[in-house]
Amino acid sequence: MITNGRIIPEEFKENGIDKDYDEVFELICQNVKIPNYDGRFVHFIDENYVMDTTKGYRYENITPAYDKVINYGLSELKYDSTDSKFKESYNRVCDNLIMLAGRIVDELRVKDKSDRRIEWFENLADKPAIHFEESIQRMLFLNQIMWQTDHRLVGLGAWDSFLFEAYQKDMDSGILDRDEAVKIVEDLFRVLHYQYTFKSNVLMGDTGQIFVLGKSDENGNYICNDLTYIFIEALKNVNQPDPKCLLRINKNTPDDLIRLSLETIATGIGAPLLANDDVIIPALLDFGIDKTDACNYATSACWEPLIGGKSSSNNNRTVLNYCKALDNLLKRADLSRICNFDDLVTEYIKHLRLNLCAVKRVIQQHRFPYDPLLSVFMYGCYESEKDVSWGGACYCNTGITSVGMGNLVDSLYNIKRLVFEEKKYSLYDVKRIIITNYENENELARHLKGTPSCYGKDNPETVALVKRITTVVSEEIADFNTYLGEKMKVGLSGAAYLDAGKAFGATFDGRYAGEPFVVHISNEDNNGYTEIVNFASQMKYDKGLFNGNVLDFMVSPDFIAGNIDKFVSFIKAATLSGFFEMQMNVVSADQMIEARKNPEAFPNLIVRVWGFSSYFNDLPDEYKDVLIERALKNERRTA
Amino acid sequence: MSEERLNGILVTNIQRMCFHDGPGIRTVVFLKGCTIHCPWCSNPENLSYNIEKYEKDGNTSYYGRYYTEPELHDELLKDRLFWINDGGITFSGGEPLSHIPTIKNLLKSLKTEGIDLAVETSLFVDENMIDVSLCFFDHFIVDIKILDEQICNRVLGGDCSLYKRNVKRVVDSGKDLVFRIPCNNEYTLTDKNSRSIIEFLKQYRDIPVQIFAIHDLGAEKYRSLGIEMWRHEKVKEKSLLDFKDELTMNGISTEIIKL
């Protein structure tokens, strides 16, 4: 049977009805095809034998507890007795994984009895991993089975921390040297990149495979190790869009690590994304996350913070479109009662609250499927004897992203100027213009588009306006509980700027119906990156407002590479200033214009989209156009 | 004369996060009005000491805005956090030193707050402006353009001997100084002028020199003002390299920069 273009094996059903989870999982471990794998690691996904979770909401954007698979043999994870349905399923998952490991051992033996990976897979049943490569192999094993069971956007997390002990031991005993470790990590990246097409979600490159490197301890000290550097070096050497990398930094991050990251970013691969622990950890604590856990945060596929291995949070449940409430206001409110800018904002906020109620109602309906595999690799489930779908994980809060804040702010300021100050238009005119998509008003649309954007300016008025709006959001989500009794969070960045824009009418910033919304926290009219960093640093990120808040810069090639010392100072100061997260797209408009015309000449041009990197040629044309337009603006040129 | 104009500081632009205009990360403020007129000027909006109306894409706008001193002070300090180790404010223009009377108090308060101050200047200003500026600026970025008295006067409208005296004054003060040469085939890189520059610089061998090819980045602004832009030959990479070699051979430490 074919669902959404995928083949669903007939044996996953009985009389047309889906078999239960335990049976399907067993079938998968019994039957997945093990390819002839010559590389350093065994890693495969049998794309024709993937569990089908397409009917309901599935767990995606999740990072399982990779440390469990290194520190324990699979049988050591099991319950001693199975006196409940959950425990039975849980133990069956462990047994079936052992069976799959055994099948891999058999395959390897047939080919070469002396293959050292045989021992790695034998040990997986009942012993912790000992060596560096062996540990990586185990984590890859868990990763592949997550994909095989249709968990999309499988996060990777803090592998530099998890692997360090084994790395250190192998280095001390002389069986590993640093150069070899770099090669091993490069191979790891290649293996993860393999089956890139299958792993990509909505867009090519959107795989959710993100390493989260570096961290802070509870006293604010910065923790990194040799592997933190090695992972970033390998990323630079391999030069491919996937896997991705996020580097956590704080005010004590060593300069040479920032420099290495900037050199990597300057190659154009769009990674690592930088996340500021000094802002994120306090926001997590405010949300009620335990201090040790907060210090160990990872992120969902792009950038939404969660606690890797402890959090079954789905952080991208839906999208809040900030322009929606203004649209509703213009179409439904009694405009004659809105006499000034303050009235307008007050009325906007009323509509925003209504909008958020609708969002909450939608999320309240979401239910997640029974998922014993994820439960085995999610702290809290074993202890509570509950599946993730019953709230077993330590954290199971939910998250939404947002789009349109930039368009909203500019629309509001344009109304302020043209309606209330210059009195050139009435609110009824604005309503007409929006509804008719600038019919006979193309000149106005051009003027509004050409007006420098206010969003991201660090003047007190703009900062206060955005804070006023986000405070309303935090108030509205404060009383929300999921069906599992957990809270909700929201962020100022979201991947839907193009898709949400396609389905939305015109806005009063010169944006025609169907055109994209502003990308994350960005403003190509900015007066230097410092301005938008200052803006972002004045935003509130506590009270649930921490679900990814990414500053997104277009940077001309050579700008970083030619000024690396000054850029290191910039990042350090920006960290102190208090940005949340930052990503950079290092590419020139000309390069992209050429690549659009002549793709064969640019097979390896990598760009940053949402929270991931992709080959430029793999992107749909509308994404290419957004990037070209932003780059042109950044270079102070017009199309 | 309006009060704004009497007390205000006329600014065309404030550009933050600049990397090429002094140490560290800098905020550059462009003051409107220049004492000379270089044919290759890429900031034509900074020549006149008055606000100028311009049209772009059918919209009318103005070059120049009067700031009160406290207003400009706050605006310039927005990036203060980015100047942890080095970095600060650079005054440019136009000719910023010709604005000393209106910016003197501002400079004083910035200096009192310990802000690092730089100036990009052509030094075609009265000597007493130099004396005042030496009290406030930590770094001088000084242009070298045309050194022949007559050509300088005819083309730039400047007094070359005044310029040379001012250079000496700044050098003698011991302030941090870098020379910058805008290179073009028509005036600054002619055989005669480049020889004169080398001769001139021989007395200042300790001072680093930056050279750059002039560019057309001001084209849009010329268009908006309805002024025809000076047409010039493209400066070849090789000419820059040759000039750099010559300077270096004469013991003058030289770097090619891109602006």
Ligand code: SF4
């Ligand atoms: S000194 Fe500078 S601002 Fe004045 S005309 Fe020459 S290039 Fe233009």
